[in-house]
């Protein structure tokens with residue numbers, strides 16, 4: 001089997017550390033692993049397949065000879081470094097928002113639009129974590145009932161804001177001074193209806209990511225409206241999603257489709273209190289769905305509750321799945 005030189009840019013972060021774990025778990029054919037981070041982390045050790053690897057400084061030159069680079073060091077680093085790697089023939093799978101809406105960059109969730117991968121010109125983008133878990137559920141339903149409109153509200157965990165988000169929640173719960181404030185308000189025992197920056201129209205950037213990325217991944221004519229909210233949960237994003245369809249549908253038909261959908265696990269038995277929660281999804285790669293019920297205010301529509309581990313399926317696992325599809329030639 002062919003093996004690859006794989007770099008992880010942002011290897012010391014929440015997503016980067018998980019990428020390395022997922023590469024190992026899924027037995028990705030790594031010949032050489034190159035963990036990269038900022039100058040602050042140079043010399044730190046990362047374990048991969050039981051062996052220590054030393055973190056090197058993330059510079060364009062560090063990617064010479066790299067076949068696949070998984071980027072999770074933030075948008076500024078991606079914009080600065082990723083385009084420079086074409087000369088090395090490195091394919092970048094980027095977790096930041098830097099290139100997601102660039103028309104020359106495929107935006108890929110393998111369960112939904114794997115075929116888009118091969119349009120890449122050196123960079124493939126991983127969508128926003130909240131978008132990924134939603135489209136994995138929307139796609140198989142859209143194929144059958146045609147989606148007319150989607151209304152989503154999210155309940156996003158602090159790991160979605162990286163290590164600093166986790167630090168703020170833990171410091172607040174422990175009642176100690178904050179190492180570095182990440183959120184605009186206290187997050188412990190609170191809920192903040194604000195993720196990323198506000199635009200003049202009142203929406204946040206996180207909300208517009210869900211709206212625009214869904215269209216790019218699925219179809220341009222799928223109207224989505226979103227409210228994205230940070231909650232004091234450690235890991236796992238939840239979403240309340242209302243979907244209106246063109247075609248008639250029953251709850252049983254929806255459940256039957258989702259039972260068979262790739263990457264989806266149906267957990268839906270209200271009589272036994274069975275529904276997905278962040279602790280259900282934490283550490284797992286699937287997207288969990290439950291609380292499926294008819295929306296009686298429209299001709300054809302449902303409410304669903306969708307949960308996934310934002311650091312795994314929402315970032316690291318999705319990126320490694322893209323790499324797997326890439327080397328498999330689809």
Ligand SMILES: NC(=O)c1ccc[n+]([C@@H]2O[C@H](COP(=O)([O-])OP(=O)(O)OC[C@H]3O[C@@H](n4cnc5c(N)ncnc54)[C@H](OP(=O)(O)O)[C@@H]3O)[C@@H](O)[C@H]2O)c1
Nearest residue numbers: 010012013014015037038041072073074096160162163315
């Ligand atoms: N957390 C999620 O659920 C999630 C989901 C989807 C996408 N993402 C995206 O993934 C990226 C990383 O998120 P994260 O949660 O892993 O954040 P994080 O825990 O804060 O980690 C950031 C990583 O980037 C490195 N880094 C930061 N600035 C750098 C610089 N100037 N040069 C080189 N390396 C630098 C850090 O290295 P040091 O340790 O040396 O500082 C660290 O390895 C972000 O773009 C984020 O939007 C995150």
